Amino acid sequence: MTPIYLGYTFTIEPRDPATEILIAELGYAGFESFTETSTGVIAYIQKQEAFPEGEVQFDKLLNDIQILNSQEFKITYSAEEIEQVNWNEEWEKNFEPIEVDGKCAVRAPFHKKTDVAFDIVIEPKMSFGTGHHETTHMMIKHLLKLDVAGKKTLDMGCGTGVLAILAEMRGAQPIDAIDIDNWCYLNTIENVERNNCKHITTYEGEVSLLSDKNYDIIIANINRNILLSDIPTYASCLSEDGILLLSGFYTEDIPLISEKCNEHGLYFVSNYERNNWVACKFEKRG
Numbered sequence: 425m426t427p428i429y430l431g432y433t434f435t436i437e438p439r440d441p442a443t444e445i446l447i448a449e450l451g452y453a454g455f456e457s458f459t460e461t462s463t464g465v466i467a468y469i470q471k472q473e474a475f476p477e478g479e480v481q482f483d484k485l486l487n488d489i490q491i492l493n494s495q496e497f498k499i500t501y502s503a504e505e506i507e508q509v510n511w512n513e514e515w516e517k518n519f520e521p522i523e524v525d526g527k528c529a530v531r532a533p534f535h536k537k538t539d540v541a542f543d544i545v546i547e548p549k550m551s552f553g554t555g556h557h558e559t560t561h562m563m564i565k566h567l568l569k570l571d572v573a574g575k576k577t578l579d580m581g582c583g584t585g586v587l588a589i590l591a592e593m594r595g596a597q598p599i600d601a602i603d604i605d606n607w608c609y610l611n612t613i614e615n616v617e618r619n620n621c622k623h624i625t626t627y628e629g630e631v632s633l634l635s636d637k638n639y640d641i642i643i644a645n646i647n648r649n650i651l652l653s654d655i656p657t658y659a660s661c662l663s664e665d666g667i668l669l670l671s672g673f674y675t676e677d678i679p680l681i682s683e684k685c686n687e688h689g690l691y692f693v694s695n696y697e698r699n700n701w702v703a704c705k706f707e708k709r710g
């Protein structure tokens with residue numbers, strides 16, 4: 425089923441630095457993407473995902489914002505349903521190909537073929553994962569450096585499947601790609617085929633699918649709270665010396681994420697940082 429999105433247009437006075445704080449708050453509340461404007465931000469969330477615990481959650485968010493409001497800035501907002509077709513057109517107009525470290529390109533089918541080692545073609549429609557977001561970009565950087573050849577790999581929260589596709593291009597196999605969202609699940613299947621990948625199996629679901637699985641590498645670019653709750657399962661699925669790549673959270677969240685990892689035998693190795701977003705590498709040690 426095609427998801428319907430709600431777009432919340434926030435006007436913030438003065439615009440900076442409050443817009444950044446608001447985007448972080450909205451990210452934690454489940455908003456998926458943001459378009460910054462000269463007066464604030466438009467934030468998008470799937471209608472069926474919007475505040476699943478009911479209006480109370482939204483009231484609380486607004487309340488928190490009001491507290492900041494009274495002290496520092498003034499926010500007004502309006503919400504509207506976003507037509508799927510407009511969203512796609514908007515997206516296509518704005519999709520420029522990206523290149524990471526001169527080795528990996530992520531582009532749409534209508535862009536010219538590139539001559540980098542890993543030329544990934546993605547038609548994301550509504551799914552997250554074009555390489556434009558800092559977190560995807562940094563996960564690509566990690567994957568380009570990691571020795572993945574012949575390694576059993578999981579891409580959790582696969583979005584467009586871009587990371588699973590890069591893992592296969594670099595020699596990983598077999599690969600499982602999982603997303604909770606039906607649209608992403610279907611989009612990953614399409615993109616896997618589009619890139620002639622043969623070793624990726626795509627599933628719709630979440631961490632409960634992992635009960636008897638085992639991997640050498642787990643990649644998960646989701647968000648802080650889901651990662652905190654899923655890290656124990658990732659740890660139990662990882663083989664000794666296995667690698668966990670995590671992203672979807674901010675620099676200030678590293679201590680919390682590291683602490684949870686340490687409790688489960690996973691130890692910090694390195695990280696990338698872009699615009700306060702981070703992508704961390706952990707290793708499982710006995």
Ligand SMILES: C[S@@+](CC[C@H](N)C(=O)[O-])C[C@H]1O[C@@H](n2cnc3c(N)ncnc32)[C@H](O)[C@@H]1O
Pocket residue numbers: 551552553554555559560563580581582583584585586587602603604605608629630631645646647650672
């Ligand atoms: C930030 S996007 C990352 C997409 C892609 N892996 C990338 O790096 O560009 C997060 C993805 O996780 C999915 N997701 C959210 N919660 C999830 C969960 N509990 N289990 C699995 N996937 C989840 C979302 O639908 C979304 O596609």
